[in-house]
Amino acid sequence: MALAILGGTGKEGQGLALRWARAERDVILGSRDAAKGREIATALNAKLGSERVRGAGNREAAAASPDVVVSTLPDSGHIEILRDIAGELDGKVLVVATIAWPPGPTSEPSAAELARDALDALGRSVRVVAAFQTVSAGTLRKTESEPEDVLICGDDADAREATSALVDEIGLRGVHAGRLKQARIAEAITGALLKINKHYGVKSTGIRITGIDPG
Numbered sequence: 325m326a327l328a329i330l331g332g333t334g335k336e337g338q339g340l341a342l343r344w345a346r347a348e349r350d351v352i353l354g355s356r357d358a359a360k361g362r363e364i365a366t367a368l369n370a371k372l373g374s375e376r377v378r379g380a381g382n383r384e385a386a387a388a389s390p391d392v393v394v395s396t397l398p399d400s401g402h403i404e405i406l407r408d409i410a411g412e413l414d415g416k417v418l419v420v421a422t423i424a425w426p427p428g429p430t431s432e433p434s435a436a437e438l439a440r441d442a443l444d445a446l447g448r449s450v451r452v453v454a455a456f457q458t459v460s461a462g463t464l465r466k467t468e469s470e471p472e473d474v475l476i477c478g479d480d481a482d483a484r485e486a487t488s489a490l491v492d493e494i495g496l497r498g499v500h501a502g503r504l505k506q507a508r509i510a511e512a513i514t515g516a517l518l519k520i521n522k523h524y525g526v527k528s529t530g531i532r533i534t535g536i537d538p539g
């Protein structure tokens with residue numbers, strides 16, 4: 325099943341696209357500029373040695389993704405784009421990797437909550453899940469990485485499960501971390517990871533939750 329990544333031409337989107345394509349899933353990189361999307365898709369396919377990735381405009385990408393759409397749009401533009409293509413998201417799961425910037429103040433809504441509120445206000449039925457906030461693009465680009473967890477926050481159990489399956493597919497472990505509001509915590513942890521990266525002179529720290537039977 326094809327999977328669209330809005331803003332998929334960026335660092336996080338390309339990293340996710342590489343992982344899903346390696347897991348033999350077809351990926352559509354959404355861009356504000358379809359030609360840019362196609363160009364980056366060609367470069368990723370060359371790296372992969374396959375034709376799993378294609379590029380398109382954000383709207384076309386969302387329309388071509390039947391059940392789940394992933395957003396790696398930056399905080400600065402995500403609400404505007406989501407409002408613009410809301411019709412293509414109706415009835416689907418939207419997995420938001422976007423972080424409200426700067427990450428941290430848990431008194432402020434997360435990017436995923438803002439996305440949900442914007443789509444609700446338009447009367448669209450979109451089940452929003454937050455995931456990947458703590459997973460660096462550098463980690464995603466690696467073919468092998470240390471075990472790492474992905475916090476999955478959302479108000480709909482089926483949507484969380486669908487997201488968890490997509491996470492498992494790319495060699496990471498999805499951990500249910502509560503309702504969508506908890507995405508504020510995931511964003512705050514990312515703020516801490518950025519400070520840890522700086523202190524230790526590294527680029528791609530992540531998280532692992534202990535005490536869970538990996539099943």
Ligand SMILES: NC(=O)c1ccc[n+]([C@@H]2O[C@H](COP(=O)([O-])OP(=O)(O)OC[C@H]3O[C@@H](n4cnc5c(N)ncnc54)[C@H](OP(=O)(O)O)[C@@H]3O)[C@@H](O)[C@H]2O)c1
Nearest residue numbers: 331333334335336355356396398399401422423457460461
């Ligand atoms: N990078 C990481 O390690 C990482 C990790 C976890 C979470 N995140 C979060 O994921 C999101 C994407 O991160 P990123 O590093 O991939 O960002 P990025 O490379 O700066 O941007 C992603 C893509 O978004 C599009 N874009 C840029 N400005 C836009 C605007 N004003 N309106 C609409 N689209 C715009 C661009 O695509 P087009 O020009 O093709 O439209 C760009 O390639 C951010 O919220 C970030 O905090 C990133």
